[in-house]
Amino acid sequence: MIPLLTDGVPRRGLKLLVALALALLAAPLAANDYLITVLILVLYFAYVGQAWNIMMGFAGQLSLGHALYVGLGAYAAAALYVHFGVGPWLGLWVAMASSAAVGATIGFLAFRFGVGGVYFAILTIAFAEFARIGFDHWGWLGGSAGLFLPVANYAHNDILTLRGSPTMFYYVMLTMTAAAFVFCHALLRSRIGYYWLAIRESPDAAQALGIDIFRAKMVAVIISAAMTSLGGVLFAFYYNNLFPEQIFHISRSIELILGPIIGGIGTLVGPIVGAFLLTTLAETLSEIMRWVGIDLPGIKQVFYGFCLLGVVMFLPDGVWPPLGRWLGLGREEGDRGRGEGER
Amino acid sequence: MPAEIYLNVAVSGLLTGLVYGLMALGLSVIFGVVRVVNFAHGEMMTIAMYLAVALFSAYKLDPLAMLVPIAAVLFALGYVLQRGLINPFINRPEHSQFMLLVAVALIMVNALLIAFGPDARGVQTSYAFASFALGPLIVDANKAYAGLAAVTVAAGLVAFFRYTLIGKAIRACADNYAGALVVGLDVKRLYALTFAIGSACVGACGSMMVLLVDVTPPLGPTYTLLAFVIVITGGLGSMAGALLGGVLIGMTEALGGLLFTPSAKSMFTFAILVVVLLFRPQGLLGKRLT
Numbered sequence: 001m002i003p004l005l006t007d008g009v010p011r012r013g014l015k016l017l018v019a020l021a022l023a024l025l026a027a028p029l030a031a032n033d034y035l036i037t038v039l040i041l042v043l044y045f046a047y048v049g050q051a052w053n054i055m056m057g058f059a060g061q062l063s064l065g066h067a068l069y070v071g072l073g074a075y076a077a078a079a080l081y082v083h084f085g086v087g088p089w090l091g092l093w094v095a096m097a098s099s100a101a102v103g104a105t106i107g108f109l110a111f112r113f114g115v116g117g118v119y120f121a122i123l124t125i126a127f128a129e130f131a132r133i134g135f136d137h138w139g140w141l142g143g144s145a146g147l148f149l150p151v152a153n154y155a156h157n158d159i160l161t162l163r164g165s166p167t168m169f170y171y172v173m174l175t176m177t178a179a180a181f182v183f184c185h186a187l188l189r190s191r192i193g194y195y196w197l198a199i200r201e202s203p204d205a206a207q208a209l210g211i212d213i214f215r216a217k218m219v220a221v222i223i224s225a226a227m228t229s230l231g232g233v234l235f236a237f238y239y240n241n242l243f244p245e246q247i248f249h250i251s252r253s254i255e256l257i258l259g260p261i262i263g264g265i266g267t268l269v270g271p272i273v274g275a276f277l278l279t280t281l282a283e284t285l286s287e288i289m290r291w292v293g294i295d296l297p298g299i300k301q302v303f304y305g306f307c308l309l310g311v312v313m314f315l316p317d318g319v320w321p322p323l324g325r326w327l328g329l330g331r332e333e334g335d336r337g338r339g340e341g342e343r
Numbered sequence: 344m345p346a347e348i349y350l351n352v353a354v355s356g357l358l359t360g361l362v363y364g365l366m367a368l369g370l371s372v373i374f375g376v377v378r379v380v381n382f383a384h385g386e387m388m389t390i391a392m393y394l395a396v397a398l399f400s401a402y403k404l405d406p407l408a409m410l411v412p413i414a415a416v417l418f419a420l421g422y423v424l425q426r427g428l429i430n431p432f433i434n435r436p437e438h439s440q441f442m443l444l445v446a447v448a449l450i451m452v453n454a455l456l457i458a459f460g461p462d463a464r465g466v467q468t469s470y471a472f473a474s475f476a477l478g479p480l481i482v483d484a485n486k487a488y489a490g491l492a493a494v495t496v497a498a499g500l501v502a503f504f505r506y507t508l509i510g511k512a513i514r515a516c517a518d519n520y521a522g523a524l525v526v527g528l529d530v531k532r533l534y535a536l537t538f539a540i541g542s543a544c545v546g547a548c549g550s551m552m553v554l555l556v557d558v559t560p561p562l563g564p565t566y567t568l569l570a571f572v573i574v575i576t577g578g579l580g581s582m583a584g585a586l587l588g589g590v591l592i593g594m595t596e597a598l599g600g601l602l603f604t605p606s607a608k609s610m611f612t613f614a615i616l617v618v619v620l621l622f623r624p625q626g627l628l629g630k631r632l633t
Contacts, residue, residue, distance in 0.1 A: 062438050109617065113624050117437050118380050122571045123620060129568065130613040137607055250564055254445060261442055297461065298453035298560070305449035312442045313428075316435065 013329045024174055028167045036166045040238070042279045043173040044231060049259035049271030050180045051227035056257070057266035058184075058193065059220035060200030062117065065106075065124030066228050067252035068131050069099040073229025074236035074247055075135065078147055081161075081237075083140075088162045092233045096226040102127070103225025104218060111217045116203075125250060132248035142242070149240040162237040169238050176234065177272070180227065184268055192219055200266070251301075258304065262311045264318025273320050281307065347479045352601045353594055354482060358490030360593020362551045364586035365493040366566065367573035368500065369544025375580035376517040376537040379429055380437070382444035385566030386451040387542055391417050391549025392558040393459055399466040399553075406466055406550040407492055414546035421542025425535040433534070448563065456560040465557035489551040496547045500540070501582055513537050517580070569609075572616045578629020587627060591615065 055061045076098050077091035110120045136144040157164035187193045195216040198206040207213050263274025373381045394413050395406040432440045473484035504510040516523040516533050577588025599611035
């Protein structure tokens, strides 16, 4: 498996990856609590961004309701833990299965009837909003008053029930992000990965070549949904409180996709770079605001807005493709490869 | 007795739905002609609503009397937005255009949040508590005026597209882009004009909407989504479809709120969307999708 995975990856890239992995592994030794929480956020967005990227970046299906899968995963695992004492390592299978089922339903509805592009995006939002309002009225799960997990004892790290310090969550999140990276890399190299790229570039041509595009898109949405829900499970056990109004909200869905878009849609490294850039910039901004002593709700989002505006206007392929070239890594396989001025 | 309640709620939903329909009409015009997804549609409406609220609280100007000036401001905003930001994106992939407008929307919502705060703002017109009685039917004056205004504006818009030369030219752009270029239409200017007209639509709509609901910044995304649901339900590119969709969604919301809880009313809206996408993806009055 290893030689296959590293095939075709530039040596320089491998070295940089190993260096990055080592730095991230060692980070808790040097970082204080605040920095750890920021890094957890970075890793979280990197993880869910990669999951979203499978659908949009690889298979070309724009989902704007990925908060749905985060929320479903979070609620499934949290409800099992709160109501039945089932730990997260069992709960996550339920979370992934239920999200995959919902993803498959949406995919079936949309792809079967040729609902694509903007229509598909609206459908995904509609389902997320539907879930938000539904969960708001679901008393067993706390409704709009929220669902709370028993607060963690930070002195004792219990990996089996995911109760513990931020450092423990950091390593769990790091493992998940790294695993997602390797998984996405493997996917891109697999048959289905090539199918996706073909569909993304031209669905008609892909179909003409005999690709079952319905099946390939279904696989994409199911994998993406299941992966995203795993992020939701971690979210639930890390934050210990869940509100439908927050977790399913459309702004969560948008926040989630900013990373991959800014980093570079369809690239492997893009979602990670994007999550890192966006989170650190946002945190820096909050720090500056705190330091200046101005408390304006919404200023962070305005800043997000201008960042996004700048990237879509001036770096339509995201930050990573030019950055990667600058680092001498060449073009990676998921790269859209759109030239300047072309379409 | 209960029958009268349903009738009253249905009529009130119908009137609200007409305003929704006008909002969706603006979106449909932009989407149908410029082929750009205006994801800042609801946000633009909240800007108009805040304009109406500000004018009312400062100078006691009635929102409906301010309909034309507010629409004019939004017209200008739409024109500038299309010319400056969106036009370079006309030939970019869909998701790229979409992200551009999400960014614009994000800035609009939160700029409003910074400017006006998170509290709900509304207007108290002199006729706020008045109503008309038509037999067993009691119609809220606010809603009646808003619905009437919506129908008037929509009729004006339909007439504009049907009878004026510019309106015909815009429809020509929508029907056949290459053809429009060939006969020498200034497509860029017409696109900007269309975007501006769609924006003026939501501008007018905003000054009606403040009569019906109090405005908060997060209302923007909600209305964007609602406008999309209506346009898809009614049928893309169909003006009558947008109005019909608006009325359908307005009445569903109202009756859903009555039968279940008001906070769950939009669930019915999404249920309608799913059903329409399932059985009639081109929308109720839309042409067959290709």
